[in-house]
Amino acid sequence: MSEQYGGTDGPQRPLPPQPPAPPASSNPASANDGSAGDSAHDRQTQQFPDPASPSGPAHPGAQPQPQNQPFYGSGQGQHQYGTPGYAPATASAPRRFGAGTLVAGMLLAGLLGGGVAVGADALLDNDSQASSSGQPRSVVVNNEDSVNAVTAAAVKASPSVVTIDVSASGGSGTGSGIILDDDGHILTNTHVVTLGGTVASPTIEVQDNEGRVFAATIVGTDPLSDLAVIKVDAPNLTPATLGDSDDLNVGDTVIAIGAPLGLAGTVTDGIVSTLNRTISVQSSAAPESESDGSGEDDGNGFRFAPPDGSSQSQTSASNSIYLDVIQTDAAINHGNSGGALVNTSGDIIGVNVAIASASEESGSIGVGFAVPISYAERVAQEIIRDGSATHGFLGVSVTPATASDSSTFTVGAEVAENPAAGTPAAQAGLKTGDVITAVNGIPVTDAQSLTAAIRMQAAGSKVTIDYARGTSTDSTDVTLGNSADQ
Structure with a gap:
């Protein structure tokens, strides 16, 4: 008969013996200046090689059950930048903890005035058969003389990555999270803690790198960034060291850490495939509507699918959010949602959020996405301080730029009409x-990437906008409004 380890009610039971955790580098990268990630616990051991720069909405998975979901947005036509409305979502049918798939429609922006639509998996695992109980969660090092930069980075970062189990009367799922501070704040995705927008007050348990289990509460969610903060009351946590995603280069080595298919402590590596990729995923706070079960194909073999893995037509933009993300070929699968993407110094540079998939049940095909930590940290700190995060508002309707006699610029977002006075x-x-x-x-590159770029900024922040007018170029500084006020 199984037992609950490390629960909050009563004394904690020790887990079965696990392989000892390897030593961390004695030369860790400096923590950022923020409140998160600057108090990692010291670990004594033999020094690892200095991890130098490289030379060059997910859970255990069984078959998910269909449920009603909102339509996905096509991302075409004009866009007025503000905050979409949200309505309570209907809970999914009861499902056992574990694997499953939270799939969302995704739009890859960046082509001339448009985008390439592909299926995106938001990485929430529902009803999985896999279980990591009693399995090693620490990074195993058998030969310290051959430790490379990836191993050293994983040793440093993995104690700060947790597995999150979420359950409610309508279903359950598993994701990952990143410990932000000694107070127990943990960063994850909104779609993890709301089960894809189906529940508002779930039961949440967090299992740390040592196998301890703690009850967690939601501090706040931010559907526009698909980020959320939860909190546990736990001693001896290891906060992550947050890096600077603005310093990333295409080709940099990155490491994904999380609980794909419920397998806690999984480490995969790859490179930064591209930066500033705009994707469109279903809002985890969007209302649900009936699916026709047919799905949509973009002509390239990719399918649109909703968070529960069933198919759905791509007909409305009202339930979509746009994210500016890091694209990586590091293997990311269901259950990786909310987990860490780290650099070779072991610093967090992204929060894993979605993958492109050829079907609602397929796993990694080498196209994964993470929210940059520079954006995620700002959102997390606002949630911790105020209970919610802010997003910028520009107040302009735009369409994809088109060739004309008056302008030679065909890549960008063209202002469709004069902005309203006072915006x-x-x-x-x-x-x-x-x-x-x-x-x-x-x-x-288009309307969607403008939406993502503006919403990455905090309300009241000052930004520089580059634009073309006729055959000339110019820039202007603007103080953004608050999308919540629109």
């Missing part, structure tokens, strides 16, 4: 026909 866009002097090409240096 940040109007105050910045933007006019009909202007083609916005960048926000704070982040390329804008």
Whole structure:
């Protein structure tokens, strides 16, 4: 008969013997200046090689049960930048803890005035048969003389990554999370703690790297970034060291750590495939609607599918959110949601959020996505401080840029009509026909990437917008409004 280890009610029971955790580098990277990630516990051991830079919505899975889900957005047409409305979602049918798939429609922006639509898996595992109980969660090192940068980074970061079990009367699932501080704040995805937008007050348990289990409560969720913060009351936590995702280069080695298919402590590696990729995923706070079960194919063999793994048509943009993400070929699977993407110094540089998949049941095909930690940390700290996060508002309707006699710029977001008086866009002097090409240096290739770039910024922040007017280029500084006020 199985026992619960490390519960909050009563004394904790020790887990069965596990392989000893390897020593951490005696030369860890410096923590960031924020409140998270600057108090990692010291670990004494033999020094590992200095992890230098490289030379060059997920849980255990069984067959998910269909449920009603919202439609996905096509991302076409004009977009007014503000906050979409959300309604309570209906809970899914009861499912056993474990694997399953939270799949979302995804739009890859970056082509001329448009995007390539593919299926995206938000990595929430439901009803899995796999179990990591009693299995090693620490990184095993058998030969300390041959430890490489990936191993050293995993040794440093893995104690800060946890497995999250979420259950409610309507279902259950598993994801991953990142310990932010000694107070027990843990960063994860909104779709993990809401089971893809189906529940508001679930039961949450967190299992740490040592196998201890603690009850957790939700501090706050932010559906527009698909990020959330939960909290545990636990001693001797190991906060993560947060890196700087703004320093990443394409080709950098990165390591994904989490609980794919419920297998806690799994480490995979790859490279940064591209930066500033815009994807569209279903909002985890969106209302649900009936699925016709047919699904949509983008012509390239990829399918759109909702969080429970059933098929669904791609007809509405109202339930979609747009994220500017890191793309990686490190293997990411169901259950990795909310887990860490780290650099070779063992610093967190991203929060795993989605994968592209050829079907609702397929796993990693080498196209995974993570929310940059520079964005995720800002959202997390606002949630911890205020219970919610803010997002910028520009106040402009745009369409994909098109070739015309008056302009040679065909990549960007073209202002469709003069902005309303008093909006940040109007105050910045933007006019009909202007083609916005960048926000704070982040390329804008279409309406969706502009949405993502603006919403990455906090309300009230000042940004620089590059734009083309006719055959000339210019830039303007603008103070963003608050999307929640629109």
